Amino acid sequence: MMYSRGSLVDLLIKSNVSRYAEFKNVSRILTYRHDNVEQVPCSRADVFASRQLSVVEKRKLMRFLTSCVEDTEEQQAYNGRPYLEFLRDQQLGDNLQHFLVHSIAMVTEDTPTEAGLASTRHFLRCLGRYGNTPFLFPVYGLGEIPQCFCRMCAVFGGIYCLRHSVHCVIVDQESNRCKAVIDIRGQRISCSHFVVEDGYVAAERKKVATPTRFISRAVLITDGSVLPTDSEQQVSMVTLPPIAAGSPSVKMVELCPSTMTCPPGTYLVHLTCQSTGSAYQDLSPLVTRMFHTPESHDQGKRPSVLWCLYFNMVDGSAVDCHNLPSNVHVCSGPDGELGHEHAITQAESIFRKILPQEEFCPPAPNPEDIIYDADTAEGDVLSRQTEE
Amino acid sequence: MQQELLFKVLVIGDLGVGKTSIIKRYVHQIFSQHYRATIGVDFALKVLQWDHDTVIRLQLWDIAGQERYGNMTRVYYREAVGALVVFDVSRASTFDAVLKWKDDLDSKVTLNNGRPVPAVLLANKSDQLGSQQPKLDSFCRDNGFVSWFETSAKENTNIEEAARCLIKHILDIEESPMSERDPGSLTLSGYANATKDHLKCSSCSKW
Numbered sequence: 001m002m003y004s005r006g007s008l009v010d011l012l013i014k015s016n017v018s019r020y021a022e023f024k025n026v027s028r029i030l031t032y033r034h035d036n037v038e039q040v041p042c043s044r045a046d047v048f049a050s051r052q053l054s055v056v057e058k059r060k061l062m063r064f065l066t067s068c069v070e071d072t073e074e075q076q077a078y079n080g081r082p083y084l085e086f087l088r089d090q091q092l093g094d095n096l097q098h099f100l101v102h103s104i105a106m107v108t109e110d111t112p113t114e115a116g117l118a119s120t121r122h123f124l125r126c127l128g129r130y131g132n133t134p135f136l137f138p139v140y141g142l143g144e145i146p147q148c149f150c151r152m153c154a155v156f157g158g159i160y161c162l163r164h165s166v167h168c169v170i171v172d173q174e175s176n177r178c179k180a181v182i183d184i185r186g187q188r189i190s191c192s193h194f195v196v197e198d199g200y201v202a203a204e205r206k207k208v209a210t211p212t213r214f215i216s217r218a219v220l221i222t223d224g225s226v227l228p229t230d231s232e233q234q235v236s237m238v239t240l241p242p243i244a245a246g247s248p249s250v251k252m253v254e255l256c257p258s259t260m261t262c263p264p265g266t267y268l269v270h271l272t273c274q275s276t277g278s279a280y281q282d283l284s285p286l287v288t289r290m291f292h293t294p295e296s297h298d299q300g301k302r303p304s305v306l307w308c309l310y311f312n313m314v315d316g317s318a319v320d321c322h323n324l325p326s327n328v329h330v331c332s333g334p335d336g337e338l339g340h341e342h343a344i345t346q347a348e349s350i351f352r353k354i355l356p357q358e359e360f361c362p363p364a365p366n367p368e369d370i371i372y373d374a375d376t377a378e379g380d381v382l383s384r385q386t387e388e
Numbered sequence: 389m390q391q392e393l394l395f396k397v398l399v400i401g402d403l404g405v406g407k408t409s410i411i412k413r414y415v416h417q418i419f420s421q422h423y424r425a426t427i428g429v430d431f432a433l434k435v436l437q438w439d440h441d442t443v444i445r446l447q448l449w450d451i452a453g454q455e456r457y458g459n460m461t462r463v464y465y466r467e468a469v470g471a472l473v474v475f476d477v478s479r480a481s482t483f484d485a486v487l488k489w490k491d492d493l494d495s496k497v498t499l500n501n502g503r504p505v506p507a508v509l510l511a512n513k514s515d516q517l518g519s520q521q522p523k524l525d526s527f528c529r530d531n532g533f534v535s536w537f538e539t540s541a542k543e544n545t546n547i548e549e550a551a552r553c554l555i556k557h558i559l560d561i562e563e564s565p566m567s568e569r570d571p572g573s574l575t576l577s578g579y580a581n582a583t584k585d586h587l588k589c590s591s592c593s594k595w
Contacts, residue, residue, distance in 0.1 A: 009576060018576035019430075020463045025574065130574055139573050140462065147461040154452040155430050162461070233572065258572060367430045367447075 001026070001237070001253055002136045003122070004129040007344040008145070009136070015361035020148035022139040024259050025131030030227055030238040031103045032290065037227045037238070040103040042123070043132050053095065061096050068120055075117060083116025084109045103239045106338070108249060135338075137235055137253075140260045152364060161189075169194060171325050178325045193354045195329045198321065199314070205323045213315040215336045216248070216279035218287060220269040221262060224303035226254060226290055233258040240271075240286060248273035248282055251338065266306065274336055279310040317342050329353060392443045395558055396431070396467050399448055400489045401474035402482040403455050406512040409541035410474060411448045414551060419542050436555070444555060448472075465497040470558045471507040472550065473533070478516045487531060494532070499561060506557035508550050509536035515543045 002008050002023075012018040029040040041050040047058050047065075068075075078086040083105065087097045101107060105119040126134030138144045150160045164183040172179050180190045198206070225234060238252035250273040255261045262268040271283050288295050292304040316332030324330065329350045335342055348360050399407045413419050415432040431447040438444045449468070454460055473489050475482040486509065494504045509528060524536045534557045537550040 013576050020466070022573045022575055024572060130576075144463060147463040150461055151430075151452075151463050154454050157453070159453055159456075160461075367433065 001142075001338055002138070003339045004126045004131075004134055004136050005122075006126070006339045006341060008340040011344055011361055012145075012148075014363060015152065016364045016366075017148045017152050017361070020151050021144050023130070023136040024139055024235050026133045026135035026137060026235045026237050026253075027131070027231075028227075028234055028236050029103050029133055030236050031099065032226075032238065032240045033098060035289065037290070039227065040099050040239075042099075042104060042134075043127055046132065057093060057096055060090075060092055061099075064090060064092060064096070064100070065124065068117060069124060075113065078113035080112055080114075082109060083107060083111050083113045086113040086116070098241070102241045102249070106239055106251070133237065135237055137255065137259055155364070166196070166200070169325075169328070176325050177327045193327045193329065194325075195331060195350055198316065198330050198332050201321050201324070201330055205321050207320040207322055213317075214275035214312045215315050215334075216273050216275040216277075216282040216312055217310070218269075218271040218279060218283040219309045220271070220287065220291065220305050221307040222267045222269055222291060222303040222305055223265065225256070225267055226303060232256060235259060243286060243289070246276070247285075248276050250283065250286060267303070272336060274315070275312055279312045283310060390441050390443060392445065393438075393559075393562070394445045394447065395469050395555070396447045396449060397554065397558075398451075398465065398468045398471040398493070399474065400451055400460070400471060400493065401455070401510075402476070402479075402485045402489075405474045405476040405479075405482050406541050407455075407474050408450055410472070410510065410512065410539065410547055411450055413541040413544055414547050415448060419544070434551075438555070438559075446551070446555070460492060460496070462496045465493065468497050468505055469499070469561075470505055470554045472510055472554065473507050474510045474512050476513050477511045477538070478513055490531060490533070504532055506534045506554060506561065507532070508554045508557075509533045510550055511536060511538045513540060513542075514538040514545060515540040 004025075012021070029042055030037050031040050032038075038052060039046075039050075041047045041053060041061070044062070047053070047061055050058065053061065075086070078089075084097065084101055087100055092100070100120065101109060101111075101116070104123050105111070105116045106123075107116050107119055111119075123134050130136060150158075154160060161183070164185065164187070166181045167184045167186075168182050169178050170180045170182065170188075171177065178191065178194045180188050181194060182188055225232070225236070226238065227234075227236070233256045234254075235256055236254040238254060240250040240252055242249050250271055252272075253270045255268040255270075257264045257266065259268075271286070273282055276282055284295075287293060287305065287308065290302065292300070292302045293308075296302075314333060315335050317335035317337070321330045331346050331350060332342070351358075351360050399411055401407055409419060411432050415434045429450070430452075431449040434446040434448065436444040436446060449464065451460065451464070454464075471493055473486055473493070475486050477483075490507060493507065497505055499505055509524060511524065528534070528536050535550075535553050537546045537553070539546045539550060541547065
């Protein structure tokens with residue numbers, strides 16, 4: 001999932017890598033409460049069209065969404081106090097408070113006001129750039145994004161080796177630099193820099209200040225939408241507040257077949273939260289309530305789960321390594337955040353370390369603008385030794 | 389009114405079979421014995437006045453040096469409407485790889501109706517062999533190629549003919565009714581829009 005204004009979208013546009021991908025707008029934001037799935041009105045048009053809000057609520061919400069964009073003294077008085085408290089004092093009522101905290105700011109009830117307002121403003125800034133919600137999803141899935149950067153890299157002379165994982169690295173003791181890597185087929189690949197995901201780095205080389213954090217995830221294939229409409233092609237972002245005290249808040253994405261991630265007649269559902277227990281413990285109670293599974297007690301009109309998988313993964317946002325050769329650069333794996341701010345910042349900082357003089361992802365020329373000349377056709381080779 | 393059609397065509401095959409030479413010969417009328425993979429260019433563009441009222445903009449997508457690892461990303465294949473699969477008649481191993489490339493192609497891109505995109509087989513470097521080569525008609529029929537040609541980028545043999553054959557098959561498919569592309573997807577601004585517009589223009593004038 002990508003915010004329509006964020007560093008990933010900016011980078012895709014700036015570098016022209018966006019030419020390799022297509023996107024779908026997330027078409028609606030949903031939330032779940034009192035055992036019901038509801039649509040969250042977030043744009044001006046949604047607020048007017050909403051049938052679940054009263055006229056008074058509509059007016060209040062419009063006024064709040066317009067006014068919260070500006071920094072006021074009244075807001076500052078709430079710095080350090082919970083966002084929920086600020087909202088309550090705005091006389092918004094339970095409905096609107098729920099939407100604003102869980103679905104628009106996507107924070108928890110004890111998030112401080114300044115952070116809650118910042119998230120709300122980010123959400124509002126992203127609205128309307130490409131559609132009615134702040135989110136974009138790449139057609140064929142997020143796996144397209146690294147492929148797009150790989151193609152750009154290849155076009156400029158870089159080489160990616162799909163299905164060759166690294167078996168070991170060769171380090172020169174004297175200079176403490178990595179000289180080459182050996183892949184699983186025994187092929188030696190020389191390198192002047194080596195970029196590697198932290199999962200490959202041995203535990204004793206990791207600085208662990210706090211215990212490793214985990215993310216709980218579930219992937220489901222279902223036979224229907226959690227909120228069916230006339231259109232079967234909805235892409236939904238569902239925010240799920242904690243179902244009990246101490247349980248995590250969950251983000252769910254429901255993808256329709258036109259995202260090219262699942263066959264016609266099915267939906268692909270991803271659930272993600274910070275782990276408090278195993279992925280199964282964290283997420284299955286929710287799945288059992290929202291969908292029809294073998295564990296469900298009743299036979300309500302909920303979509304059936306055709307297939308599911310629960311797993312935990314390390315939250316990659318807070319890993320630091322030491323004791324590594326000076327030309328080995330570690331990047332973290334996925335984190336639990338919605339956007340990709342951390343990954344982009346990290347990619348740029350690694351690039352700066354390797355090539356301090358070069359621009360990061362400069363715009364690639366349009367192939368149709370290149371004028372051919374037999375003598376210069378061979379051009380300069382831009383060599384890249386980064387590893388895929 | 390003149391209609392302008394834009395076609396993305398892939399040129400695939402093993403390392404050193406002459407893919408880039410074929411593209412350069414066809415698009416730029418150049419042949420060089422020593423060349424490196426083209427740097428910084430996604431595709432070469434050939435503009436053809438096909439008939440009185442049709443202009444075809446043919447994008448020939450080079451594989452950009454990725455063939456040595458045998459797996460292409462799906463991004464390279466996306467929206468392609470045809471392919472030239474190339475092998476080197478002087479190296480049997482490159483012919484053996486033809487079916488692997490055809491499989492990779494068919495598994496990563498299809499026409500809107502789910503059928504494979506038309507592919508033409510090129511037996512390149514035909515100038516290097518004096519004797520008569522075995523005919524590949526039944527091989528093509530069995531393996532889903534629409535046709536085959538003995539080509540030489542060096543001597544400029546049969547490259548135009550192979551391209552015309554592929555375009556003809558692409559046009560035949562274009563003319564038969566099929567489902568439109570999903571209108572709900574969007575591209576992010578940047579120059580990509582320019583390419584998209586061509587696509588849109590072409591389909592508008594067609595229907």
